[in-house]
Amino acid sequence: MSKTRIKHPIMKITGHRVSDKEDRSKANRSLRRKVRMIIKKGLEHFPLLREISDMWNFRSDGGSFYQKNFEEKWKRK
Numbered sequence: 001m002s003k004t005r006i007k008h009p010i011m012k013i014t015g016h017r018v019s020d021k022e023d024r025s026k027a028n029r030s031l032r033r034k035v036r037m038i039i040k041k042g043l044e045h046f047p048l049l050r051e052i053s054d055m056w057n058f059r060s061d062g063g064s065f066y067q068k069n070f071e072e073k074w075k076r077k
Contacts, residue, residue, distance in 0.1 A: 027053035
């Protein structure tokens with residue numbers, strides 16, 4: 001088997017391969033719930049996603065590119 005390398009070397013800042021999928025789904029679920037409640041009340045102002053959830057409270061702080069002198073063991077899949 002060949003030693004594969006990551007094609008686009010991007011790594012999460014707070015952890016290796018930590019996904020924000022659960023946090024995004026919770027945020028969207030709460031947004032949909034608030035929109036349903038507003039529709040039932042008959043109001044017309046809908047909140048934005050960033051008004052309901054704060055992306056800085058997610059498990060990772062986003063991604064960044066590897067540096068040129070980054071260790072090879074982190075580039076492995």
